[in-house]
Amino acid sequence: MKRTIPILITFITGGIIVLAEFIPPWAILREHVLIYFQIIAVFAFFLGGGSLLKINCQKVVRKREDWQFAIVTLVGFFIMLALGLFKMGNPEMVDLGFAADLNASGSWFKNVFDAVKAPLSASMYSLLAFFIASASYRAFRAKNSDATVLLVSAFIILLGQTFVGVVSTGWMPEWMSFFKVENLSLWLLAKANLAGQRAILIGIALGIISMSLRVILGIERTHLSGGDE
Amino acid sequence: MSQPNQNSPFCKIFPTLLSALFLFTILASSPKTLFAQDAETSVIDSTLENLVPIPARPANVKAKDHVYDIGEKVDVSWELSPDDTTGLRNVVGYIISRRLDTASDFDSVGAVFSRIASLTDIGLTKGESYQYAVTAYTSAGAVSETSVSNSVTTEQEWFDGDKFWQVLLLVIIAGSVAYFIYHAKKGKPMFLRKIAGLQAVEEAIGRATEMGRPILFIPGIHDMDDVQTIAGMTILAKVAKQVAEYESRIFVPTRASLAMTAARETVREAYMTAGRIDAYRSDDIYYVTDEQFGYVAAVNGIMTRDKPATCFYLGAFFAESLILAETGNSIGAIQIAGTAMPAQLPFFVAACDYTLIGEELFAASAYLSEDPKQMGSLKGQDVGKVVAMAAILIGAVLATLGSEEGMNIETFNSAFHAFWGVFGGGE
Numbered sequence: 001m002k003r004t005i006p007i008l009i010t011f012i013t014g015g016i017i018v019l020a021e022f023i024p025p026w027a028i029l030r031e032h033v034l035i036y037f038q039i040i041a042v043f044a045f046f047l048g049g050g051s052l053l054k055i056n057c058q059k060v061v062r063k064r065e066d067w068q069f070a071i072v073t074l075v076g077f078f079i080m081l082a083l084g085l086f087k088m089g090n091p092e093m094v095d096l097g098f099a100a101d102l103n104a105s106g107s108w109f110k111n112v113f114d115a116v117k118a119p120l121s122a123s124m125y126s127l128l129a130f131f132i133a134s135a136s137y138r139a140f141r142a143k144n145s146d147a148t149v150l151l152v153s154a155f156i157i158l159l160g161q162t163f164v165g166v167v168s169t170g171w172m173p174e175w176m177s178f179f180k181v182e183n184l185s186l187w188l189l190a191k192a193n194l195a196g197q198r199a200i201l202i203g204i205a206l207g208i209i210s211m212s213l214r215v216i217l218g219i220e221r222t223h224l225s226g227g228d229e
Numbered sequence: 230m231s232q233p234n235q236n237s238p239f240c241k242i243f244p245t246l247l248s249a250l251f252l253f254t255i256l257a258s259s260p261k262t263l264f265a266q267d268a269e270t271s272v273i274d275s276t277l278e279n280l281v282p283i284p285a286r287p288a289n290v291k292a293k294d295h296v297y298d299i300g301e302k303v304d305v306s307w308e309l310s311p312d313d314t315t316g317l318r319n320v321v322g323y324i325i326s327r328r329l330d331t332a333s334d335f336d337s338v339g340a341v342f343s344r345i346a347s348l349t350d351i352g353l354t355k356g357e358s359y360q361y362a363v364t365a366y367t368s369a370g371a372v373s374e375t376s377v378s379n380s381v382t383t384e385q386e387w388f389d390g391d392k393f394w395q396v397l398l399l400v401i402i403a404g405s406v407a408y409f410i411y412h413a414k415k416g417k418p419m420f421l422r423k424i425a426g427l428q429a430v431e432e433a434i435g436r437a438t439e440m441g442r443p444i445l446f447i448p449g450i451h452d453m454d455d456v457q458t459i460a461g462m463t464i465l466a467k468v469a470k471q472v473a474e475y476e477s478r479i480f481v482p483t484r485a486s487l488a489m490t491a492a493r494e495t496v497r498e499a500y501m502t503a504g505r506i507d508a509y510r511s512d513d514i515y516y517v518t519d520e521q522f523g524y525v526a527a528v529n530g531i532m533t534r535d536k537p538a539t540c541f542y543l544g545a546f547f548a549e550s551l552i553l554a555e556t557g558n559s560i561g562a563i564q565i566a567g568t569a570m571p572a573q574l575p576f577f578v579a580a581c582d583y584t585l586i587g588e589e590l591f592a593a594s595a596y597l598s599e600d601p602k603q604m605g606s607l608k609g610q611d612v613g614k615v616v617a618m619a620a621i622l623i624g625a626v627l628a629t630l631g632s633e634e635g636m637n638i639e640t641f642n643s644a645f646h647a648f649w650g651v652f653g654g655g656e
Contacts (some may be wrong), residue, residue, distance in 0.1 A: 022389050022396055024299045037454050041487050048486025048516030055515050065534055117520070124522035128548060131555040131580075141578035182475060197571050200587045202567045206402065206613040207588030208456050208604045213406050219602050220594060222466035222495065 005216040014216035052077065083109040153188055160185020251621060284312035284320045286373040287346075292361045292381040300355030300385035306347040310365040313343050319367040325350070330358035330380050394651045401616065407608030413605030421604060426565050426583030427596050429630045431471060433563045437486030437538035438475040440594045444468070445537040446527065447553065448492060449544015449568070450521060450592040452485040456570050456591070461544035462488075462495050464567075468541060469499035472529050473508060482531060484524045490514040525549040529556045542566040542581070543590060546573045554580035567593065620652045 013033050020026035052073075059070035087177050092100035103110045126172030143147040159165030160182045169180040177183060214220035295302030295494070305325055313320040326335035327350060338350050341413045353359065360380050365373040413419060437444045446468060448461035448562040465481065481496065483489040493514045500509040517527045529552065532540070540557040542550070543566070550566075550573040557564045558580050566577035567585025577584045585593055595603035600639045627648055631641030 012395065022392050024297060024386060024389055027299070034454075041452060041485070044486035044490050046486075047488055048483075049534075050490060051486075051516045052518075055512060058512070068531070069530070117523075120526075122521040124526055124552070125548060127552055131551045135551060135555055135576065135579040136575075165515075200571050202576065202617045203588035203614070204591075205572075206589030206610045206617070207569070209399070209402055209455055209613065210406055210610040211401055211460055211591040211594075214595070214603060214606050215456075217407075217410075219600075219606065220408065220463060222463045222498075222594065222598075 003221060003224055006224045007221060010224075011216055011218065014212065018212075018216075080109070083107075084110060098196065134198055144174075156181060157185045235604045243652075244279050251362060251599075261467050265517075269608065276314075281367070281369045281371040282317050282319055283371045284317060284373045285310050285365055286376050287323060287363050287365055288376060290361060290363045290378040292359065292378040294346075294381055294384050295349060297386050297389040297391055299352060300383040301353050303350045303353060303359055303361070303381055303383060304347065305350060305363070305378065307363045307376065307378075309310050309346050313365065319369070319371075320365045321368045321375075322366060324364045324366060324372070326362045328360055328362075328646075330360060333360045353383050354445045355385050371451070388459055396614070402609070402613040405612035406606045409605040409608035409612075410602050411605070413601035413608070416601065419601070419604055421596065421607060422597060424585065424589055426567065426585045426589065429563070429565060429583050429594055429596070430468060433539040433565060434468065434477060436473045436563060438469075438477040440538045442538035443478040443480055443535055444472055444539045445482075445528075445531065445557075445562070446539070447544065448481065448483065448488055449546055449547065450484040450524060451488075451545040453487045455493055455545050457545040458485075460591050460594060461567075462491055462539070464543050465492060466495045466499050467594070467597040470503050471498040473500040473503035473505040476505070476508065478510075479513060480531060480535070480537065482517045482524075482528055483515070484519060484521070485518050486518060489514060507515065507627055514592045519550060521547070525552050528553060532560055537562055538561070540564045542568070542577065543585070543593070544568065546570055546577075551576035551580060557581075620648075624648055624652065 008102055016026065017030050017033060020030040056070040056073050058064075059067045060074070064070075082088060084102060087100050087102065087107065087109070088106055089106075089111075090100045090102075091106045092104045100107075103113075107204060136154070140147070140151045141150050159168070163187075165181045169182075172180050178187070211220070278403050287310045289309040290305065291304060293304045293306070294300075295304050307323070309504050310316075310323075311319045312318065315491040323339055323345070324340045325348050327333045327338045339348055342349055350359075359382075361378040362375045362377045363378075373585050406464065434444060446465055447465075448465060449455070449458050451458050453459065453462075458531055469479055481489075481492045493511055496514055497506070497509050497511070500506050509638070517524050531537075532553075533556070537557075537560075540553075540562045542553060542564070546553075546568050547570065549567070550570075554566060554577055564581035565583045565585075566581040567590035568574065568577065569587050571587070571589055573585065574586055578586075592607050593606050598604075624645070627641050627645035630638050631643070631645040
């Protein structure tokens with residue numbers, strides 16, 4: 001029973017969403033289903049928040065490795081919660097009360113967000129530049145024929161984006177223009193790369209249809225859990 | 230009427246003032262005043278007529294119910310004013326107005342630039358009858374006479390005919406999947422090609438157990454409304470079952486609260502199936518944050534502190550894919566990744582030991598379950614691939630024979646466009 005009801009709900013909502021794509025009057029139902037999901041997700045947020053507090057409090061109390069970071073998490077959590085809930089330091093509070101915009105210019109919430117959270121996120125994102133270099137170094141080693149093709153392709157594309165690359169083959173006559181490095185680079189991106197990407201996308205689309213059918217028909221039910229049938 | 234002296238200052242300023250006055254009356258007036266010919270505006274109009282060239286009105290205004298909608302749209306079309314692309318060439322746009330059949334006044338519903346001869350009016354009521362009026366206007370503020378359309382009644386359709394071919398293709402592919410599921414239930418043997426990444430799952434868990442280190446599982450950064458997350462959860466169930474059997478430990482930090490709840494249930498069920506419910510720790514599956522890079526920082530911290538021997542990244546990933554995979558690589562973990570985000574696949578291929586490419590992610594749960602019904606669905610998927618391959622081949626041949634760059638044979642060109650109408654989404 002614990003599984004039958006979720007499977008039934010999945011079948012009905014999944015069926016509605018698929019059919020709504022082809023039945024114009026049902027399009028509104030699809031939007032409603034998505035709103036229901038958001039409502040459920042809000043309830044789950046309390047579970048998530050509870051889990052976050054529990055895990056970090058345990059870390060601090062039991063003095064686990066790097067427990068000091070857990071204090072930073074907890075302090076940050078409560079500060080942002082207070083600033084957001086009570087709209088502290090929000091200039092619109094005087095006129096609008098709690099209807100004030102959370103991101104109103106000058107509000108403490110927005111200031112902390114802009115001064116702390118945004119730079120931290122940008123810092124993490126910027127790590128990507130270094131990781132791309134290290135991953136490329138490993139990926140572009142000509143260990144076998146496949147890796148050699150990858151290396152040559154990458155070299156042409158990299159060269160095609162640079163001034164040196166364009167100059168190096170600039171002497172070629174018009175009838176050999178295809179072999180100019182910038183044109184080869186473009187050809188690799190627009191033809192070879194795009195064809196591969198489209199093949200992957202077609203496979204993904206078919207995979208999603210198959211997976212969705214398994215879920216809607218209740219054949220795939222491991223994600224539902226629930227014990228008895 | 231005699232023409233005024235063109236050189237006098239009065240004649241330079243007066244038309245400008247009148248034009249400004251007229252433009253103001255158009256912008257500020259209600260549609261009632263726009264279309265009603267009261268005495269005052271008639272005087273202004275007749276004065277202006279001699280100073281500002283009035284464009285000819287657009288003709289043949291037609292209103293037609295928009296097909297395949299819920300009765301909320303009407304398509305309005307008209308013939309361009311003779312002074313639009315030819316004649317005076319002073320038309321800068323058209324004002325479209327609407328009224329209920331029962332009403333007397335038109336309300337403006339929109340405007341389009343010159344050379345545009347159609348507009349789709351939206352937000353209407355099903356079953357009501359409407360009439361439309363179109364007027365050309367110039368930059369000087371002069372408006373043409375109004376042309377009125379036929380009356381049209383909005384209707385609701387129960388099937389979107391534009392998507393007929395999509396439905397047919399969906400029925401063929403879904404029907405094939407259903408057929409092979411039925412086929413598999415009868416116990417007929419099926420061949421499935423080996424997927425290296427999935428065959429390595431057991432080995433990777435065994436390695437972590439031998440090393441006495443935990444396993445890290447990331448089910449992507451999307452919520453449960455993404456099919457990739459669901460695919461990740463189904464693989465998590467198989468992984469967690471083996472982890473329970475091997476008496477190892479698994480950490481599942483999530484970015485979404487709902488994903489955490491689903492992951493907890495999935496892992497608990499897996500431990501129960503393995504008969505090791507006593508070893509299940511709900512605190513090992515926890516919510517971190519909804520913030521993308523905050524989540525990445527937390528997971529990187531877990532990796533560097535706990536040094537998991539095996540990392541799984543199965544779900545939807547974006548810019549964080551390489552940051553996670555490279556950190557996992559730096560701690561020497563075996564890494565198995567899978568995603569349906571084409572832009573992230575090269576990063577996983579470069580940094581991980583095994584990568585499930587696109588459809589392999591969705592096939593994984595069926596593959597690992599060894600359930601004939603699920604494996605049958607993979608066979609049905611292959612029919613879709615055959616259809617896709619045949620469509621690509623036929624389309625390429627038709628385009629080569631029919632296109633201007635190719636052999637430019639008209640018959641094939643028409644055939645290609647008809648074919649594109651089917652597989653190109655009806656556009």
